[in-house]
Amino acid sequence: MAKKHLSDADVRNKKPESKETTLVDATGVVCRIFPSGRKTFCWRYVDQHRNKQQSRIEYGDYPDRSLADARRIHLSAKSARKNGYDIKDPAVLNRIIKEVVKDAADFVPLHKEYTLSDLVADYFKGHIEKNNIGPRPYNRIKKHVEPVLGHLPADRIPAEEIKQLITQLRESNQKDRTIFDTIRFSTSMYRWGITQFKCKTNPFQPYVPKQKRKVRTSYYPMYELRTLLINPDGYPIKNDFYLIQKALILSGTRRTQVLEAEINEFNFDNGNWTIPPERVKNQNMLKDDEEKTPFIIPMSRQLMATIRTAIEQYGNHKHVFGSKKTEFTDQQWQRIQEGSSSARYYNNEIKTYREHYGITNRTNHDLRRTLETNLTNLGVSEFITTAMTGHSRKGMSKTYNQAKQIHVMRTAFQMWADFIDFICDKDETYAVYFEEQRPSRELKDIYATFKFNDRIIDTFTIFEDG
Template sequence: MKRSEIKRRPLSDTALANLEPDTKEYREQDGNGLYFRVKPDGQKSWQLRYKTPAGKWSWMGLGGYPEVSGALARQKAAELRSDAAEGKNPIVTKQARQAAELEANNSTFEAMAREWHSSRIKSWDAGTAKRVMGALERHVFPTFGKRLYTSILSMEWMGLLRGMEQQGILEQMSRVRAYCKDVYDLARVTGRAVNNPLEGVHKFLSTAKAENYAHVSLEELPALLRAIRSYPHAKDVQLGLRLLTLMAVRPSELREARWEEFDFDKKLWTIPVERKGRKKGLEHLVPLSRQAVEILNELRPLTDAYPLLFPGRSDRTKPRSDTVFLMALRRLGYEGRQTGHGFRHIASTILNEHEFDADHIEAQLSHKAPGVRGIYNKAQYLTQRTTMMQWYADHLDRLEQGNVVQGHFGKVN
């Protein structure tokens, strides 16, 4: 159907379906500022010509045809003209309506992710369920939560994940990528998505192990220990870094530690099963060296008014950011050379080189032995680890003071 053959306006459904493209793009007026656009390649869509709050004329797309029918386009145009008449910005109100519509239809990424979370929650313990949703709420929902999940492109996911990569939180980035890929897999197998935009993205991202486990050499360790003690910024962060050097725990375990978990009479920290979804199914017991107790007593006046050892600045009920220790090490000049997780590798290296029992070291690191042995060996070797970690704390003191020559001398008793 040629443009010249149009008999009436608003445009009839027959005219909309049969209008032929021309050598150049053209618009046909439907009425009241609503136009039907036809491109040379045959694509058709709706546009509204409206006056901005600043008094200037502008165009706004209302969707493609036939997805947006004539009746629906006229309804949308009427709503937006009403908004403009009331002095509202039609672009803002259009976005608000789209968001509300997506929410109502459970078509946002957040709605799909929460459905996925609900489908998996029975297979997780409470700690894992909380951690997974917390990661999505922190890293994904602010950017993509209100978006139509099928409209988010692979390149956009790559941008989000590379932003996390640049923050140095590679392990968290890897987990978030896996969670979101699973969300799309659920949408795909239930017929609500055709493709998974996160498929293959991991090939072009850094691996967590390469960066998160970075640590200085033993020759560089004394200088690092002295740098940490002189950390000039937040006192609680300085004390936290010192605790990481002494206890060989995961940075997340220390960040989320609560004062109620510490028994200062027994010099023992009990990390409960409920926290971090411990796969061994056991609470993890961490003996406290004399030095660790001294640091904790120094920290107490700063934060023991709150449940957490390291409460967040804006919300005291939540722990410090998951990058807090990494950023502190960067400020000290150790970017790419030392991470919070890397202190566990330093401890493992030193304790193994001094011939401490491998089972005691692995128990301190809360590692599960492979195979059948890992299933049946539930020992935590607390007495032996208490002695071992006191030796280790004394050894670090000597390194910091420059009273130790590095070498392979066997275990010190």
């Protein structure tokens, strides 16, 4: 049976009974009629903010609150609830009522003059502390903004005051980054305030500096890669960190995928390294677990040898590169058999190692770009190099091209490892001329040696040789 659209007469003429009765409008508004004769509009709903319990909010008593106003408030409340707001919160509900019924007689604002200091206090209590967010970056608001603008109404901060604040920060020799973050965090605070109906405008928004997104294109030229691998000066780099770097170079994977690699991910019989989807960036972003797939890396001989060495010398019960932490057991200090190697220690060690050879402004992630760049220069299709680094296909090819490319990837990985060995064995001139693509005897020798299509059949010898 369809719900009835109530009329004002229906509510007005409804007589009280010995027990509470209700009238339900088709919009969902409920009118409660008490034995005392009081009539009030309300709504019962499933409250997502209170463990899905039934909650009730009231829109006001009839006839001070008309049925038409109750309907309008109800529609706004439903919309706010759908967008994730806690409409049971008096501040939120009062703001809704004030927005809908401009002259609502029973609306009593929480603050006669809601200032920026009030907003700061609510923001830290209702957002930062509630969500266990580290407050340190946001303390810039309390340190730089609140002392200057805290007394002003949150919705009526003059533009000149904000400009003057920025000028004062510059004159006090604050770093540009500090000023940028102060304005940015203030903007975020106001955005939160608007969603919670605590303010209507965001006066800081026009002053957020626009930053151009920089696309990083750095990679390691082959002569830098050669230096890092042969270590001509005999720099005392720890061997496990050297092996981590070598595994990153040979596999083109992310740093965490090597550092957190588990022994059971490696199958040396078929030469595959299977990285579970929770450690694969483009798979971990998928919401549906059924759509997530592991990333398979067909390993070269050199990568398999590197991983075997790491397991033998530095592995523990679970990880290829085990943690170096120790504990005192059986009257002696022993290395614990849990956890993976420290990313912080590796970064510090490898950074110092690279700087020793004058290799600066390079990151671990640049090694992935290095693999794709150099293999493309050797004539390997970008569809293959993209698959090797685990990047998703784009456009129509993502829908129509479902090729696994395992063997061609294996061929490319093996050629990449062989090419690195070739460059390390030769004079540095080969690496320099390859980077410059300079027509020369050395470049001709490289392209005569590394023909991708000719190697697809030869790659099967990885297994034939045992």
